[in-house]
Amino acid sequence: YISKITGYFNLQRIKSDKRIIVFALCLLIATSLWFLNALGKDYSETLTYSVKYVNPPKNLFLSNTPPSKIELNVQAHGFTLLRHKLAFSFAPVIFDLTSIMQNNPGAGNTITVPTADLIRRIENQVSKEISVTDISPRIMTLVFDSLETKTVPVTARVKYDFKLQYNQRSAIVMEPDVIQISGPAGVIDTITSLQTEAKTFHNLDASLTQVLRVHHPPGTNVEPQSITLHIPVERFTEKELTIPIEIQNRPGQVNIKLFPPQVKVAAMVALSDYENLTPTNFSAVVDYEQIAAGQTNLDIVVEVKPEFVFLLKTTPSSVEYLIETE
Secondary structure (H helix, E strand, O other): OHHHHHHHOOHHHHHHOHHHHHHHHHHHHHHHHHHHHHHOOEEEEEEEEEEEEEOOOOOEEEOOOOOOEEEEEEEEEHHHHHHHHHOOOOOOEEEEHHHHHHOOOOOOOEEEEEHHHHHHHHHHHHOOOOEEEEEEOOEEEEEEEEEEEEEEEEEOOEEEEEOOOEEEOOOOEEEOOEEEEEEEHHHHOOOOOEEEOOEEEEEEOOOEEEEEEEEOOOOOEEEOOEEEEEEOEEEEEEEEEEEEEEEEOOOOOOEEEEEOOEEEEEEEEEHHHOOOOOHHHOEEEEEHHHHHOOOOOEEOEEEEOOOOOEEEEEEOOEEEEEEEOO
């Protein structure tokens, strides 16, 4: 039986039997006329649109989460509805928050809007050929809160290490190092600083520049949204210096000789600073209080050194002394 049907619709038979061609043509014409007639009628349909809320009132912001989508019961010609459905995606419906607040004077910072009141605005955005008969949800609640802005410092959440013989030459630079944050007054008042996203860098052997996003609490905005971090990195080498030793807390009438009176300091310094590093950049001291306590050897402490110069060792680590009497 199936073979008879397939044989009946054999391509050669269709070509030779004009009745089949005429029948198919008439069927196509009839279907097209029926389709055109159907599209000429009015139909009711439900369309789903995204919603975008814009232009909040000055110094206020939308603190709740109103509907992100609305369903529109619409009535229109079939041609119009077909054209919209073939578009696959619809532009969002825009709600102007300042305009809505102005149309609801005396409502305070919480406005309850019957969505039926917004039908004309929606129709103007959707299509003048479409009539909106109903909207879901039927009620839209908009809650506004005071907007506060302040400037706070930013901290970079970074960890890093260096390749052998390399180190940090100078302080990390962040551009900018302060950020403007805006949001609810109750939230902004609790914020004293912000942090960047966390990053880790290994085996640095050259200066690093990295853009980092600034993290901030939900419901707030920051400007700018990122900072540029610069870590200056350079090759280091060892340098040895001889530094005179000073005595702290020594009574004015007491003469003391130290043995030796100087200390050798070995330090790692950036190549670009090698020639500029001199004994005057350091201060080595012993404390007279150790003499008063009866110690025979005084501990040497390097109290002052340039930042980003790293001490390796001091020789000796302690000295003997002799109190001279007149």
